[in-house]
Amino acid sequence: MDSSELNQGLEGVSVAETSLSRIDGEAGELLIGGLPVAELATNAAYEESVFLLFEGRLPTAAELDDFRADLARRREICDSVRAVLRRAADEEKPAMDALRMGAATANLGTGTDSSRETARRVVAVFPTIVATYWRYRQGDDPVESREDLGHAANYLYMLTGEEPSEAAVRGLETYLNTVIDHGVNASTFTARTVVSTESDLVSAATAAVGSLKGPLHGGAPGPVLDMLRDVHERGDPEGYVRAKLDAGERLMGFGHRVYRVRDPRAPVLSSAAERLYAESADEDFFETVRAFESVAVDALAEHKSDRRLETNVEYYTAALLDGVGVPQELFTATFGVSRVAGWTAHCLEQSEDNRLVRPVSRYVGETDRTWTPVTDR
Helix, strand or coil: CECCCCCHHHCCCCCCCCCCEEEECCCCEEEECCEEHHHHHHHCCHHHHHHHHHHCCCCCHHHHHHHHHHHHHCCCCCHHHHHHHHHHHHCCCCHHHHHHHHHCCCCCCCCCCCHHHHHHHHHHHHHHHHHHHHHHHCCCCCCCCCCCCCHHHHHHHHHHCCCCCHHHHHHHHHHHHHCCCCCCCHHHHHHHHHHHCCCCHHHHHHHHHHHHHCCCCCCCHHHHHHHHHHHHHHCCHHHHHHHHHHCCCCCCCECCCCCCCCCCHHHHHHHHHHHHHHCCCCHHHHHHHHHHHHHHHHHHHHHCCCCCCCECHHHHHHHHHHHHCCCHHHHHHHHHHHHHHHHHHHHHHHHHCCCCCCCCECCCCCCCCCCCCHHHC
């Protein structure tokens, strides 16, 4: 069957009903579990946000304690997985390759769990996979997780072996909450498609990692940081912007497929970064970040008057993750550490009222060919 109407990239096509997040691209609004992203991100522990997506409500204090403890118990990986991650590190594979390899092993040594238990396991183990790979890349042994530390704090601890500051933990937690879910984006659609075949959540999460790896989806914060460091060293934000635009080059961190105004996640991460850098010796770098945003938005409005290219989530992600001490090579993998909760929540939601995802295509090939034997070709 051919589609009578072509929607390349499925743009504007509704493929699911969800209660997990709502995006208003024209107004620049994002709700996660019914809460404005700014309220959730700045107040919740990451475990509260995960519980909200999994259960449809915020937990009580007792439920949060139990949920946090349950996630902490599911963090460990076995020696076989460590061996894979060590091999990936020894061969200098990118972090997203290592995360994909590790994600595929998430149910090793866990027995036969229900879908909800598997979802918890996948969320819990992602930081361990990334941190273990990174320690090996640095020539160090992995750091064992600590059940007394929350999800965000433990991730930073496993990366460095040092207990992180409260400011760094709050900064990372704000980031993890901010990007935990965002409608049916490419990786989330991938996960829902996989689980719609009645496949398992580990397979769905692994496929989603593959989708996130692509630079058009999760790969921009690293280049944004390179750009910002370059601008800071030059000390001329306006000159940098003008030179880039005059050369017809793109400014990373501006413009979004969905939002026609400033990405509502940008001010959340901007405020978090401002608080973090106020206590840092690198405060002058953040002043450059602020100045560059203002200059860039004005210049883009002038050069691209037919398009609205406002600040997106990746711009302040770069400054915030760098400030909390996440290595640049792990930016996209850290995005995955957060978004895996959204992926698995969507998988659970898809399974509640499942229908196999099966789009159609419009055929544009030949229709009048006849078979020619190989001897006559």
